[in-house]
Amino acid sequence: MSKIKVLDISLANQIAAGEVVERPSSVVKELVENAIDAQAKKITVRIKDAGRSFIAVEDDGIGMNQEDAKLAFERHATSKISTTFDLFRIKTLGFRGEALPSISAVADVELITSTGEGVGTKINVSSESYEVEDAPLRKGTTITVRNLFYNTPARLKHLKNDYIENANNLEVMQRISLANPSVAFTYINEDRVVFETTGRGDLLEVIYNLFGSFNASKMVEVKFDNPDFSIYGFIGKAEIAKSNRYQMITLLNGRHVFMPKVNRAIIDAYKDFLPTNRYPFVILNFKIDPALVDVNVHPSKKEVRFSKEEDLRKQLLNLIPATLSKEDLSF
Template sequence: MSKIHVLDIELANQIAAGEVIERPSSVVKELVENALDANANNIAVYIVAAGREEIRVEDNGEGMSKEDAVLAFSRHATSKISSKFDLFHIKTLGFRGEALPSISSVANVELLTSQGDVGTLVKIKNNVLTSEVARSRKGTIVKITNLFYNTPARLKYLKADYTENANTIETFTRLALAHPEVAFSLYIDNKLRLETSGRGDLKETIMNLYGLHVAKNLVPFSYKTPDYEIEGYLGKAELARSNRYSIIVNLNGRNVYMPKVQAAIIDAYHDFLAPTRYPFVVLNFKIEPALVDFNVHPTKKEVRFSKETELRLALIRLIPETLLQTDLVARPYQSEPFIYEKKAEEKYEQLTLKFEDSVKEKESPIIQERESEVLPQRPLEIKKGDDSVIKSPFLQPIGQLNLTYIVCEDGEGGFCLIDQHAAMERINYEHFQDVLSKPKHVRSPLTPLLIDLTAAETQLLTKDKLELLLTVGIKLVPFGINSFRVEEVPIFQKGYDEELYVRDVINIAINENELDLTKLYREAISSMACKASIRANQFLSISDMKNVIDSLSKTTNPYTCPHGRPVIIRFTKYELEKMFKRTGT
């Protein structure tokens, strides 16, 4: 007797549901995508008890005939594709014909639909399908109840209500961002939680979903080639997150995961955010369907794009250029005003401030300017830049705070704080970039330099990586089994620690599995710029401060250090008056 047999349709659908329907948010995604494919421009989602009891999706799309409404619950029944050619030119969100049969195999379903005349009501309860004529407006209403009633293990796997609701909100948010031309509304336990206008304005949609603060800190981004178009918004540093979930990429109206694109966005923000922070980005891509393969993952979440490398390089170049076209000077953190309710029985004593007549210099206020003889330091070396690249407003240094921050008047009634170490990092970083871009930027080490590695490290230092090291001025020649002789190092500045630089860069090359020229170049220069810069707790004279400000204003990106920390924070006249309650006086 044969051991192999064909599974019955009910069991096959339940297996498919295990891949497609993981939780209530998966149901919402599939049903909303069906509504979008039906050309709906108004979609409402209702959730009861985190989706365990009921999920309802209403749309004003094209609707279905009675025959199509019944056939839609058959496995692999779809109106989206009809041939192999269509599979590689997909223009819809769904195409496999798995969603409705998968959902109906693990829940009870009611589908009410109409094309504008006679409506149809299809019910599936305990995997038994019935249909009847019903009155309905044009569009479709799908109601899901008792989700996972026949798969107790899956039901037990669901998280707490607030967690499942959060997943549903996240799914709903990404669908709305991918389709700003559609009006969406989400109700959870009969309360309206999210709503968009459907006017086609992506920034308005972001404001509806994330609030005014996010919308005010966005920079528009657009790029177009013959193969693809990109429209969206880049978040400023104020919107940085602790995880990468706010990097939202939509492709042809579908929220997708593209690892190389996400990595490119993070790399492009390298100069603007700290290493542990991630940007808020919403980008909508329109790509010729023939260049994209959506049939990779069961949920169609991950896709492949034939020109992904080209796209990655474009993003790494264009995102910094776009961000630098706007004002990126950091602002002080704003907190809610403290309101104290005075009690009748409380009594107050007059506050008296006592000042000593004779104050020693070391006890003087934190903001100070001293004669250079008091605290001798080595001369501050500033590398001059191109005089034509001045972006900052007029800044006049007036002192130093904690021997770390330069205090400046901004010429408009406010003041700025400049982190002297971060500023010099930025100045040196761009100076070293200029050095490495010149054809003759290397020389032999001042003293013979030999680098010893472990056997494992030698294996990881491949020929390709040795060639990449040449681009940052380091030429290594094998010298024994696990040793290399350094023949060339870059000419950065007089007296820098050549061995420390070489070892740092080699360590970067060894520990990165997928190392490219851009990343190695950036990391090498960042490491050198940090070590060559003045430190905190170092005294600067007024003339030194002026040199720092002058050189900083000539850099391409005076707003952040190479590691993404802010260089300058500005307190405007308006913000100061607001803090002291002087607005309007």
């Protein structure tokens, strides 16, 4: 008898969930990115108990018909890529088709969606049931996640305290909002509105809404464009320098990513404007041809590779000091 067996689909989904769904903020990130890919212009996120018991993401995107809604819970079912060629020109935030099946493997999930035509669809998925029924005809999608990690007690036990998990949730929402200033976000924690953005496409306004008027008033706009990439964002004056690197926010094609070489270049560019124990507050969005970017490096998509990284690094070493030198920024 063969010793190698094909895994049961529910077990395979739980294994996949271990990579995709690390904590409540992973769920928030995946669901909000799906809403953005669905062309939503208004997204509301609600959480309770730091996301352990309740996460809901409501959008006004294109919605799904019943057939697509059912397929959304199948692994590697996606509308975002269909060929190998597409994998090397990814223009969406999601593309693997792993989010919903991974989340529903470790939580109770309710999906309500409609394209605005025909009839809406409601799907409830849990360990014991899979129910599909008609729903109200409101264009868009609402996904509610309850009892996260109820069937993986080890994962639940090793979540951090509410303060840390709430901080992670807030960080995810802030970075997604900064990457998408043309989308109106409302973030609600325990029935309290934490922040709202207008969706008017004004990045400085988003910075104001997230970090307050003082920080926004100390930011300086930067712009650069060439055939290979463009840079747009705001860099902070010395008054709002930080003791850590958490506010060095780099965005690539609308996605928050970590780029060690680029981050190092930003720090080096500030060397004549900040002491060695302080780090700049910067929010920079880089636009690069998707064909030059590989986002399929890590399940979280936080790490990317792109072929023009060295050129981008050199440009930042010139652009940032040139911009700062026009301001009275030093301590």
